[in-house]
Amino acid sequence: MKQRPRIYYTESDKTLMWDRWQKGESLNSIAKLFDRHHSAIQGVLARTGGIRPAPRRRSCLTLTLSEREEISRGVATGRSLRSIAVLLHRAPSTVSREINRNGGRRRYRASQADQAAWDRAHRPKTCKLAQNRALARIVAEKLRLQWAPRQIAGWLKRHYPGDENMQVSHETIYRTLFIQARGALKKELIQHLRRTRAMRRSRHHTQKTSDHGRITNTVSIRERPAEAEDRAVPGHWEGDLLCGSNNSQIATLVERHTRYVMLVRLKSKDTKTVINALIKQAHKLPRELYKSLTWDRGKEMADHKRFSLATDINVYFCDPQSPWQRGSNENTNGLLRQYFPKGMDLSSVHQNRLNAVARRLNERPRETLNFETPAERFSQCVASTG
Secondary structure, rough: OOOOOOOOOHHHHHHHHHHHOOOOOOOOHHHHHHHHHHHHHHHHHHHHHOOOOOOOOOOOOOOOOOHHHHHHHHHHHOOOHHHHHHHOOOOOHHHHHHOOOOHHHOOHHHHHHHHHHHHHHOOOOOOOHHOOHHHHHHHHHHHOOOOOOOHHHHHHEEEEEEEHHHOHHHHHHHHHHOOOOOOOOOHHHHHHHHOOOOOOHHHOOOOOOOOOOOOOOOOEHHHHHHHHHHHOOOEEEEEEEEEEEOOOOOEEEEEEOOEEEEEOOOOOOOHHHHHHHHHHHHHHOOOOHHHHHEOOHHHHHHHHHHHEEEEEEEEEEOOOHHHHHHHHHHHHHHHHOOOOOOOHHHHOOOOOHEEEEHHHHHHHOEEHHOOOOHHHHHHHHHOOOO
């Protein structure tokens, strides 16, 4: 097989790669644009952990190429440094340093000096977490608790409201993790993120397919009460199955108002088993805190009418191929993959373990709750019904 010639990617090539990557395209699809394998594109993007580098810009205070050309002409004609500085409206010391650091009067060349200045300026700014080791230790501790960078940033802002030195943005945490040259957080901490990819990437797609099965007598999500849609009151839940290997699964339930999570162990995903488990779970809560349930169109809910008769809870169904209509539940299922990764056999997971994982999620601060925890908000709702 004839070997393809090596490609040296231009800046415009790299811009195209980053544009496609940020739109959520795969490495393979990007590589096809250049007639390469995906590994060739990955090599370019992985240098900064899949995070697009900020475009480089020259400072308005630095000497321009035209100014350096004026310096070069002045030096060649024997003009004094002070007269060159007056012509450029620059300080004499600026002209002096420029000439001395680029070979002196005899060797000064404008184009070489300009390129050298551009190369010298290409040094990374010291990361805030590298400067503040106490802050870095707190961030690392929270990451080990499976807190998301956005949750950590919100928690720091809430607990150190007057101290900017003890605050850091979630983007800085991500960049410090994925760009190891910053040297503030160990790479092993990436395994505690919600998704343990080697590179950070955009998420503009869903892995849900159209083979979820069809069920009858469904009530559309469009008929769900307005109070459920705007999350004004507690008691409206979203549910789905989290699947593992060997046809194993668990039921996941999320309350829309508080983002409170409940997990239910299932022996199988036939509709009888699932409905029985959901009925049992519903009876554990006060009636005021369980008014409706929104589900995907999976066949496990074929007997949804029996659930409604047994609990007096209305069931609503998303539109086909529209899992985003259960956004809270979809987000929670993503979080649960930290604890139950794809390919794991869930049939051996005990209910006590599920309760412990749900408790861990419910005790994490949420930005949508002003960095309170779902457990705190749900306890307030329980107290108000008592």
